[in-house]
Amino acid sequence: MSAAVLSIRAVSKRYGERWILRDANLEIGAGERVALLGESGAGKSTLLNLIAGLEAPDTGTILAAGCTIGAADPDDAATFRRERLGFVFQAFHLLPHLDLIQNVAVPLLLIGCPAEEARARSQAMLERLGLGERGASLPRELSGGEQQRVALARALVHRPALVLADEPTGNLDPGTADRALRLMAEQVRETGAALLMATHSEHAAAIADTRYRIVDGSIVPA
Ligand SMILES: Nc1ncnc2c1ncn2[C@@H]1O[C@H](COP(=O)(O)OP(=O)(O)O)[C@@H](O)[C@H]1O
Ligand SMILES: [Mg+2]
Numbered sequence: 001m002s003a004a005v006l007s008i009r010a011v012s013k014r015y016g017e018r019w020i021l022r023d024a025n026l027e028i029g030a031g032e033r034v035a036l037l038g039e040s041g042a043g044k045s046t047l048l049n050l051i052a053g054l055e056a057p058d059t060g061t062i063l064a065a066g067c068t069i070g071a072a073d074p075d076d077a078a079t080f081r082r083e084r085l086g087f088v089f090q091a092f093h094l095l096p097h098l099d100l101i102q103n104v105a106v107p108l109l110l111i112g113c114p115a116e117e118a119r120a121r122s123q124a125m126l127e128r129l130g131l132g133e134r135g136a137s138l139p140r141e142l143s144g145g146e147q148q149r150v151a152l153a154r155a156l157v158h159r160p161a162l163v164l165a166d167e168p169t170g171n172l173d174p175g176t177a178d179r180a181l182r183l184m185a186e187q188v189r190e191t192g193a194a195l196l197m198a199t200h201s202e203h204a205a206a207i208a209d210t211r212y213r214i215v216d217g218s219i220v221p222a
Contacts, residue, residue: 003029003030004027004028004029004030004063005028005029005030005032005064005065005161005162005194006026006027006028006051006062006063006064006065006162006194006196007026007027007061007062007063007064008024008025008026008027008047008051008060008061008062008219009025009060009061009062009063010023010024010025010059010060010061011023011024011025011047011050011057011059011060011061011062012024012057012058012059012217013043013046013047013050013055013057013058014058019217020043020046020217021043021046021047021050021057021214021217021218022216022217022218023060023217023218024047024060024214024217024218024219025219026212026219028162028194028196029194030161030192030194031189031192031193031194032194032195032209032210033185033188033189033194033195033197033207033208033209033210034194034195034196034197034208034209034210034211034212035197035199035204035205035207035208035211035212035222036048036196036197036198036199036212036213036214036219037199037202037205037211037212037213037214037222038198038200038213038214038215039200040200042213042214042215043214043217044166044198044199044200044214045166045198047198047214047219048087048164048166048196048198050062050069051064051069051162051164051196052069052081052085052087052164053069053077053078053080053081064080064084064085064162065080065084065085065161065162066080066084067079067080067084082107082110082111083111083158083160084160084161084162085160085161085162085163085164086107086154086155086156086158086160086162086163086164086193087155087163087164087165087166088148088151088152088155088163088164088165088166088168088184089151089166089168090166090167090168090169090170090171091171092139092144092147092148092150092151092171093151094139094147094150094151094154095139096138096139096140097138098138098139099135099136099137099138100126100131100134100135100136100137100138100139100142100150101119101122101123101126101135101136102122103139103150103154104122104125104126104150104153104154105119105121105122105157106154107154107155107157107158107160108121108122108157108158111158113158121157122135122153122157123135125153125156126150126153128153128187128190129149129150129152129153129183129187130149131146131149131150131153134146143176144171144172144173144176145172145176145179145180148168148169148171148172148176148180149180149183151168152168152180152183152184152187156187156188156191156193159191159192159193160191160193161193161194162193162194162195162196163188163193163194163195163196164196164197164198165184165195165196165197165198166198167198167199167200168180168181168184168197168199168204169181169199169201169204170199177204181204181207182207184197184207185207195208205222
């Protein structure tokens, strides 16, 4: 049994009077790939935002890669976010005025990697994703599928322990989505990261080892 990269213990979260998560529990082991299913509005993005420290739980504990998220010491969450976490968004969120190498290099520069090394590692990551010739391009010059590959490169380049992906193929056509999913599964496996992917698609969930569903605020096996 590998050590847990993520432990969610009795976490509850509400917006106003409405409880989105109620006593939710989830454990993810090192290198495990988990799909989180659930209808639109079920609370998938809310859970990912809690793990990323972008929101705070009302009750419960989140332990991620050895850090307590949402605890009294906000430095802990910030360090975790910078060093141990990669995030792939549905809408890619590339920085429009930076070229592809500069986009991928952002997480490395944030953890203090020297500029030359950051460039070289970003170029190598783009090559692994079939975009080695495109380093000087701007995001808007790429197709949706290519932009998602850059987003994946950026999420993995600093070798995070945990990658969160929120509907990562929601903006891609089915064929492109398929390729992006295969590539994500392969690259996550190669870097040894654990993956937590929120999706409403059974098809996307097929790349995972383990599947859960959010039902009435609880996380249940699916
Ligand atoms: N900042 C917020 N304030 C109030 N309600 C929110 C906020 N964020 C999300 N919600 C509500 O919480 C519920 C869960 O949202 P979300 O986590 O985005 O669901 P999913 O990602 O599964 O589609 C939705 O009903 C949504 O409208
Ligand atoms: Mg969502």
